[in-house]
Amino acid sequence: MNTILYKQQLSQDVFLMRLHAPLIAEERQAGQFIILQTDDDYGERIPLTIADADTIEGSITIIFQVVGKTTKHLATFNVGDKLPALLGPLGKPTHIENFGRAVCVCGGIGVAPMHPIAQALKNAGNHVTVIIGARTEELIILQKEMSAIADELIICTDDGTAGIKALVTAPLKELCEQELKPDIVIAIGPPVMMKFCAETTRPYKVFTQVSLNTIMVDGTGMCGGCRVNVGKEVKFVCVDGPEFDGHLVDFDNMIARLNAYKEIERTHYKCFVEKAFNKNVKEVQL
Ligand code: FAD
Ligand code: FES
Ligand code: MG
Secondary structure: OOEEEEEEEEEOOEEEEEEEOHHHHHHOOOOOEEEEEOOOOOOOEEEEEOOEEEOOOOEEEEEEEOOOHHHHHHOOOOOOOEOOEEEEEEOOOOOOOOOOEEEEEEEHHHHHHHHHHHHHHHHOOOEEEEEEEEOOHHHOOOHHHHHHHOOEEEEEEOOOOOOEEOOOHHHHHHHHHOOOOOOEEEEEOOHHHHHHHHHHHHHHOOOEEEEOOOOOOOOOOOOOOOEEEEOOEEEEHHHHOOEEEOOOEOHHHHHHHHOOOHHHHHHHHHHHHHHHHOOOOOOOOO
């Protein structure tokens, strides 16, 4: 178990892996995630969404972006290597029903966690519009897979190299202004993007679900690392989420908590790259 069965580089910093995890593959539902460790002893535990599963092969698929030490380490694993620890499926599955018109807004790596959700919404009979946003064309992933699911696919890039030159909130606003406005919007991506998606839909009173990517440690509701304020309540993303009503989430508090360890993360990344690749890292852009 936990052996890497397949590895593919999807773009400069994004990797897809299929891991042997037959029990997780049997149980998982759209919206759930795993926690893995790349080091045996003192390695940190990081959460990654289960992007897909194959019960015949007994595998789950993860798609991750290298952003720091642990994801950089994970990217060095190859087919046949074994991960020291893998836990899941965790979190509550996405609530799927026939809402009517569903709009899935994905920013950057958010396309990976959105893929099984868009598929489940389509299977439930929804009219599915997928909006994918990326800085530039090279960073768009899973476009072919999403176009096979979506009734309508809108691509946005910051530099206009693919689709429309706009932020994802521009087509989202247009959809909200149509006579047949969305019955549900699901947004997954960087916290700032999810915040602005929620602000875009708020005046139109379109229910907007966001999938929160807080820092996690144990993933079982005990450490408090993933605490967020939702409305007047305190929630733990690992057990109460990861999905919440975006109009109620205190994004500013969440973003501040996510940035709390930036300096330490930079130092650990720099030390890891210097040790593992024998490289002198002067500038670390995370
Ligand atoms: P670091 O340099 O340590 O951190 C970079 C940034 O990542 C931090 O500033 C912080 O914002 C975040 N982060 C750091 N440590 C953690 C942690 N233990 N838990 C959560 N976030 C952390 N990323 C993907 O690429 N693909 C996914 O499918 C995916 N799914 C996720 C699902 C959930 C439920 C959550 C909460 C996060 C998900 N993430 C996903 C984000 C991923 O966990 C972080 O990018 C990863 O932990 C960064 O680790 P690092 O050591 O490489 O980077
Ligand atoms: Fe520890 Fe959620 S990760 S409480
Ligand atoms: Mg880290």
